[in-house]
Amino acid sequence: HKKGFIFDLDGVIVDTAKYHFLAWKKLANSIGVDFSEVQNEQLKGVSRVRSLEKILAWGNKTLSEDEFMKLMGLKNDDYLSYINKMDASEILPDVSKTLDFLIEKKQAIALGSASKNATPILQKVNLFHKFQAIVDGNDVSKAKPDPEVFLIGAKLLDLKPEDCIVFEDSVAGVQAANVANMISIGIGEKDVLHEADYIFKDFTEMSPAFLEGLISGTVK
Ligand code: G6P
Ligand code: MG
DSSP: OOOEEEEOOBTTTBOTHHHHHHHHHHHHHHTTOOOOHHHHTTTTTOOHHHHHHHHHHHTTOOOOHHHHHHHHHHHHHHHHHHHTTOOGGGBOTTHHHHHHHHHHTTOEEEEEOSOTTHHHHHHHTTOGGGOSEEEOTTTOSSOTTSTHHHHHHHHHHTOOGGGEEEEESSHHHHHHHHHTTOEEEEESOTTTSTTSSEEESSGGGOOHHHHHHHHHTSOO
């Protein structure tokens, strides 16, 4: 049984969700807008453009095209200042172990992220070589919850969507996986990710038996 395991990046493989939050918050505050951690859930898995649109809507602001582009650049520069300091110690618990387990079982592994910074981040934490396919914000035209990112992933792995499993920490990503007809596994809080087929707090809670079940198809 060969299955495709598609991993989201931010908040699943590495704890960069906190850096996105800090950078967006600083940017928003600089234009007199504030938002809560609950609202921040709506920014997870969402593209850079869409995130700024949401923040502006929360603050009832409109900007010229030029200002909009400038603010997106400022947010990304700030975000990159965090990313540049990253190393393998920021890989989330048991992610490496899970990847190695799946590789040993000859499973196909892809990345399915909305981020345009995905490749440098994977290189920084030294996980890039573990992925057979990378689909990121540079490859998609329709953001999650649209299933495009995961459908391209399945195609690159040469597998049917129904033979793919998605790990996601965002509501939009879980919805995208569901629409793609893949098994959705939420990584995070049950009350936030209740639309997922299975939910775990993190990879330390996922047993080898569960992963074996996904591979053999007894877990579906
Ligand atoms: C991921 C994150 C989002 C982020 C998006 C774009 O989906 O969860 O918070 O906005 O990627 O990331 P980028 O690195 O391209 O700004
Ligand atoms: Mg994420």
